[in-house]
Amino acid sequence: MRLGYACMNTTLGTKSRTCRLANATPERVAELARENLADARRMAQWNAEHGIGLLRLTSGMVPFGGLPVSGDWREALAEDFAATGDVFRETGMRVSTHPGQYVVLNSPKAHVVEAAIKDLEYHADFLEAMGVNGDMVIHLGGAYGEKEAALDRFVETALALPEKVRRRLVLENDDVTWNAVEVLEAARRTRLPMVFDPFHDSILASGSLTPHQALARALATWPEDRIPKIHYSDQAPGKVEGTHADLVDAEAFHAFRSLARGLRDFDVMVEAKHKELAVLPLLAALQEARAEA
DNA sequence: GGAAGTCAAGTCTCG
DNA sequence: CGAGACTTGACTTCC
Numbered sequence: 001m002r003l004g005y006a007c008m009n010t011t012l013g014t015k016s017r018t019c020r021l022a023n024a025t026p027e028r029v030a031e032l033a034r035e036n037l038a039d040a041r042r043m044a045q046w047n048a049e050h051g052i053g054l055l056r057l058t059s060g061m062v063p064f065g066g067l068p069v070s071g072d073w074r075e076a077l078a079e080d081f082a083a084t085g086d087v088f089r090e091t092g093m094r095v096s097t098h099p100g101q102y103v104v105l106n107s108p109k110a111h112v113v114e115a116a117i118k119d120l121e122y123h124a125d126f127l128e129a130m131g132v133n134g135d136m137v138i139h140l141g142g143a144y145g146e147k148e149a150a151l152d153r154f155v156e157t158a159l160a161l162p163e164k165v166r167r168r169l170v171l172e173n174d175d176v177t178w179n180a181v182e183v184l185e186a187a188r189r190t191r192l193p194m195v196f197d198p199f200h201d202s203i204l205a206s207g208s209l210t211p212h213q214a215l216a217r218a219l220a221t222w223p224e225d226r227i228p229k230i231h232y233s234d235q236a237p238g239k240v241e242g243t244h245a246d247l248v249d250a251e252a253f254h255a256f257r258s259l260a261r262g263l264r265d266f267d268v269m270v271e272a273k274h275k276e277l278a279v280l281p282l283l284a285a286l287q288e289a290r291a292e293a
Numbered sequence: 294g295g296a297a298g299t300c301a302a303g304t305c306t307c308g
Numbered sequence: 309c310g311a312g313a314c315t316t317g318a319c320t321t322c323c
Binding site: 006008018060097098101139240242243271 | 312313314315316317318319
């Protein structure tokens with residue numbers, strides 16, 4: 001079991017640099033992307049030194065990378081991306097992306113779906129440029145008051161996506177619309193693997209499946225030669241339900257691990273506001289448990 | 294230099 | 309009907 005965090009490292013003070021669309025030029029975008037890539041390499045090195053094996057990459061790696069205004073960054077930054085991919089390989093880092101809320105593959109609006117596909121291709125392109133098979137984790141989208149049709153649309157669109165996107169795409173249960181049972185159904189029909197998020201599951205229950213059953217089935221969606229992954233987070237006290245906490249409770253995490261005993265090995269992406277600071281205590285407990293075993 | 298306002302995009306819920 | 313939640317606050321303007 002490897003652990004990781006999303007996009008930025010508070011200890012290193014890394015950032016995701018961007019600019020306003022109005023100010024974007026190919027030169028400016030390339031400059032920002034180079035700095036973002038340098039931060040990604042710093043995080044990978046830091047992670048390796050601290051026993052962290054997962055890193056989610058910011059979708060803002062290339063600002064407006066899915067739009068023409070970003071220019072031909074695939075060519076201009078080929079070497080920078082390749083060098084960054086080398087660092088990921090050297091450090092054994094499993095990288096991923098989580099394309100944002102605007103990627104809605106099942107929208108009834110054609111232009112929304114088109115933009116979503118463009119954005120997924122952008123993510124796939126930069127992973128390709130790094131020479132890595134990073135996961136691209138997405139949600140199913142909206143319900144539009146007609147869930148069955150919305151799911152049908154998702155499946156149809158997902159099946160037709162370019163191969164470079166499909167081989168990286170992973171589906172996740174969310175906390176407002178698509179529960180674990182529904183995402184398992186989508187995973188089966190699209191032949192894509194699923195990331196199980198127990199925090200979302202605790203808010204939007206799967207109904208017919210216990211968390212343990214949902215976890216087991218989600219792990220089973222991954223082919224033998226790929227290590228499954230889950231997301232893990234806690235509720236922020238006093239905030240709107242679904243808001244990620246600064247850290248995660250180590251004891252609850254330990255209990256969750258017990259729940260997973262006997263299942264196949266998987267990695268854990270920790271989603272917490274304090275990023276790597278939430279991972280380190282879990283890692284310490286994990287190493288302790290391993291030493292005892 | 295710091296505070297406030299703004300930023301590509303979609304969808305949903307809450308107050 | 310606006311704000312806030314989600315990938316991740318960061319950039320720009322104004323004082």
